[in-house]
Amino acid sequence: MHAEDLLTASPTPEAVAAEVARLPPPSPEALEALRRKLESSEQAPVEREWPPVLQAPRNKKDSRYVEPATSHRPVVGPALVLAKRAFRLAFQPFINEVLRRQVEFNEAILDSLATLYEHQQVQARTQALWRKEVEERLARLEGQRD
Amino acid sequence: MSILRSKRPAGPLAVRAVHQLVPRLAWGDAVGNQARYLRELLRSWGYASEIYAEQWDEECREQVRPAKDYPREADADSALLIHHSFESRLVPLVARSPGRKALVYHNVTPARLFEGFERKVAEACTAAREELLALRPLVECAYAYSGFSAEELVAAGLPHVAVLPFAMDWHAFDTPPEPVLRAELADGCANVLFVGRAVPHKRVDDVLRAFTAYQRLYQPRSRLVVAGYLNRETPYGGYLHGLRDALGPERVLFLGRVSAGQLSACFATATAYLSMSRHEGFGVPLLEAMHRGVPVVAYGAAAVPETMGGAGLTTLSRDPVEVAGLLAVVERNAGLRGQVLEAQRARLAALGQDAVATRWKQALRPFLEGTLEAPRASVSPAPVDLVCPALGPRPDSDMARLARRVAEKLGRARVLTLRPGVPSPLPAPEVESTGGVETWRFTPDEPLSREPSAELPGASSLETAVVGSAAVPVLLGVETASARELLARVPSRVWGVGDTALPDSSRAEARRRLGTRLLELKPSQPDATATRLAELLARPGEAHAR
Numbered sequence: 081m082h083a084e085d086l087l088t089a090s091p092t093p094e095a096v097a098a099e100v101a102r103l104p105p106p107s108p109e110a111l112e113a114l115r116r117k118l119e120s121s122e123q124a125p126v127e128r129e130w131p132p133v134l135q136a137p138r139n140k141k142d143s144r145y146v147e148p149a150t151s152h153r154p155v156v157g158p159a160l161v162l163a164k165r166a167f168r169l170a171f172q173p174f175i176n177e178v179l180r181r182q183v184e185f186n187e188a189i190l191d192s193l194a195t196l197y198e199h200q201q202v203q204a205r206t207q208a209l210w211r212k213e214v215e216e217r218l219a220r221l222e223g224q225r226d
Numbered sequence: 227m228s229i230l231r232s233k234r235p236a237g238p239l240a241v242r243a244v245h246q247l248v249p250r251l252a253w254g255d256a257v258g259n260q261a262r263y264l265r266e267l268l269r270s271w272g273y274a275s276e277i278y279a280e281q282w283d284e285e286c287r288e289q290v291r292p293a294k295d296y297p298r299e300a301d302a303d304s305a306l307l308i309h310h311s312f313e314s315r316l317v318p319l320v321a322r323s324p325g326r327k328a329l330v331y332h333n334v335t336p337a338r339l340f341e342g343f344e345r346k347v348a349e350a351c352t353a354a355r356e357e358l359l360a361l362r363p364l365v366e367c368a369y370a371y372s373g374f375s376a377e378e379l380v381a382a383g384l385p386h387v388a389v390l391p392f393a394m395d396w397h398a399f400d401t402p403p404e405p406v407l408r409a410e411l412a413d414g415c416a417n418v419l420f421v422g423r424a425v426p427h428k429r430v431d432d433v434l435r436a437f438t439a440y441q442r443l444y445q446p447r448s449r450l451v452v453a454g455y456l457n458r459e460t461p462y463g464g465y466l467h468g469l470r471d472a473l474g475p476e477r478v479l480f481l482g483r484v485s486a487g488q489l490s491a492c493f494a495t496a497t498a499y500l501s502m503s504r505h506e507g508f509g510v511p512l513l514e515a516m517h518r519g520v521p522v523v524a525y526g527a528a529a530v531p532e533t534m535g536g537a538g539l540t541t542l543s544r545d546p547v548e549v550a551g552l553l554a555v556v557e558r559n560a561g562l563r564g565q566v567l568e569a570q571r572a573r574l575a576a577l578g579q580d581a582v583a584t585r586w587k588q589a590l591r592p593f594l595e596g597t598l599e600a601p602r603a604s605v606s607p608a609p610v611d612l613v614c615p616a617l618g619p620r621p622d623s624d625m626a627r628l629a630r631r632v633a634e635k636l637g638r639a640r641v642l643t644l645r646p647g648v649p650s651p652l653p654a655p656e657v658e659s660t661g662g663v664e665t666w667r668f669t670p671d672e673p674l675s676r677e678p679s680a681e682l683p684g685a686s687s688l689e690t691a692v693v694g695s696a697a698v699p700v701l702l703g704v705e706t707a708s709a710r711e712l713l714a715r716v717p718s719r720v721w722g723v724g725d726t727a728l729p730d731s732s733r734a735e736a737r738r739r740l741g742t743r744l745l746e747l748k749p750s751q752p753d754a755t756a757t758r759l760a761e762l763l764a765r766p767g768e769a770h771a772r
Contacts, residue, residue, distance in 0.1 A: 081541075081543070081548050081551050081552070082543070082676070084542075084648075085541055085542040085543045085548070085676075086540065086541055086542075087526055087531050087534070087540040087541075087648065087649075088536060088537070088538070088539055088540060088566075088569070089536035089537070089569060090536075090565050090566075090568065090569040091562055091565045091566065091569075095562070096539060096552070096555065099555040099559055099562055100548075100551040100552065100554075100555055103444065103551055103554055103555065103558075106442075106443045106444075110442065110443070111443070111547070114439060114442050114443065114547070115547065117438075117473065118435050118438070118439065118473075118546050118547075121431075121435065121469055121472060121473060123342065123431070123465075126342030128341060128710065128714065128735070129735075130345070191345075191346050194345045194346065195344075195345075195346070195460070195461065198342065198343060198344070198345065199460075199461045201342070201461070202342075202461045202462075202465045202468070203464060205465075206464070206465060206468030206469065206471075206472065207468075209468070209469075209472045210468070210471070210472050213472055213474075
């Protein structure tokens with residue numbers, strides 16, 4: 081323990097650091113084993129971005145608005161597009177109201193899926209940690225048997 | 227924001243009613259307790275005072291009025307204290323409410339501390355910081371409970387920022403210990419206690435690691451008691467249970483929510499209180515432990531050093547083995563333990579009810595009497611914000627050199643960096659002007675590591691200053707925690723420089739977001755990078771057009 085890492089007025093940082101230094105030192109093997117275990121338990125860096133499996137539903141969660149109207153028909157196409165745009169423009173407030181609860185549901189289900197995804201990731205990391213721990217214990221036991 | 231466009235009412239005006247607005251009035255949480263305390267204080271000073279909330283616990287039904295009624299019930303003689311600690315979605319209601327307004331800031335947990343566990347909460351934290359900036363033109367002044375929080379308010383550009391003492395109702399801790407739990411815990415084991423919700427930023431996992439080290443190295447007959455809400459169905463709750471099994475310490479008790487009597491039993495039998503929290507706007511349980519005569523060992527992140535005030539054992543190290551050593555000396559050395567407890571009692575003496583009430587009255591008086599000066603029109607800010615966290619703590623690093631060279635070439639810029647050294651409570655960023663260059667130094671959210679290669683911690687105040695500014699932000703070091711946050715929050719107007727000495731993968735996200743606005747710093751050619759960047763930023767309209 082470094083005294084400069086302590087913010088304490090009474091007792092002084094130096095006195096605390098000296099007391100820590102006076103503690104009975106643990107065996108190097110025990111300390112090393114403990115440090116290995118603690119380091120392996122540290123959480124791995126995580127991606128900030130949404131996982132790809134949830135990216136598509138996330139992009140589509142707001143069902144009130146759709147892609148811009150298009151048409152492949154050569155002659156009536158522009159008229160259809162114009163009609164679709166006019167319909168959207170005129171009725172968008174009503175569409176919003178009709179689909180409001182659907183959007184709320186989409187958001188809620190996406191949140192739940194994200195929670196499940198993160199839960200699954202955490203469980204996978206924990207299981208990997210466990211597997212490593214069990215393998216190390218097995219190796220120790222086999223070493224003692226030999 | 228110019229004064230002409232400000233929505234703040236003009237002219238001095240004393241108020242007759244002072245109300246409070248909280249998103250949720252909960253029973254027993256820090257914000258709710260402060261709101262209730264303040265309401266009684268305001269009533270004792272002769273003001274009408276109510277608490278308005280959008281949601282509330284069932285136990286608080288009699289204490290609260292619906293927030294939606296405030297705009298109708300308030301008038302020009304009313305004042306509103308807006309408590310802000312999380313996303314509230316109440317800014318539009320505040321904007322259309324009559325009367326005068328002030329902000330009471332409890333701080334918002336940085337979103338990065340929830341990553342990997344609570345995506346929705348992380349987004350809500352970012353939204354809460356956006357709301358802080360949205361409240362800026364609506365309030366006349368702002369109050370914080372720590373210098374750490376006040377610094378962010380100043381960085382956000384809020385007017386008349388002041389630090390208030392946290393009001394504690396010490397009598398609430400006088401509940402007798404519940405006898406059954408007390409008997410269970412008082413079995414001769416050394417009990418290490420943590421009190422708080424099991425959420426990622428409280429780092430209960432670090433508490434588990436430090437306790438594991440303590441039990442393995444120093445005290446096999448020890449127990450960890452975690453008292454506070456823990457949901458095993460959340461990712462973090464599941465992680466904690468898995469970690470406990472993997473680390474394998476014995477006698478770890480996750481008590482979940484406890485009653486006042488059970489909490490008293492936990493404190494009455496505790497050998498030490500341990501906090502490894504990465505973020506506290508204040509940290510009430512630390513003072514509660516002091517009040518109940520339990521020595522405190524705490525990691526000195528965010529406002530924790532201020533709350534501890536030199537009492538207890540605050541460590542800047544997160545190493546579980548070193549923290550275990552502190553727990554061991556507190557348990558074994560009666561003399562040192564006595565000194566720690568004495569210092570903790572002295573710390574609490576400054577937080578007596580009368581002293582706190584007096585300081586609250588002094589701080590609130592200018593707002594309540596309408597004698598606050600109108601905010602000064604700000605001088606034209608620098609057009610470029612050079613964000614270089616390394617400049618303060620690592621002035622000889624390549625990025626720090628680049629920051630100085632770019633600033634020299636631009637002639638007019640603001641440089642934002644971290645404050646080096648031991649965390650010390652300052653209610654505003656340190657500002658130093660040289661020519662046309664201003665250097666702003668901000669308190670990091672966590673202590674700086676002694677390891678020169680360790681990643682620099684983020685700084686919420688620095689990030690808020692950049693997001694709240696109209697200048698073009700340039701991230702000198704896109705690999706830092708603050709740069710990652712800013713890349714997500716202001717992706718359309720930010721420029722960046724990556725360090726080629728670091729792995730290419732660390733710049734992948736920045737490359738994707740910035741495209742051609744990302745430059746690379748080759749340590750052998752710093753001048754070329756500085757010149758190129760200065761040219762790009764100096765081109766009329768070039769930086770702003772993007």
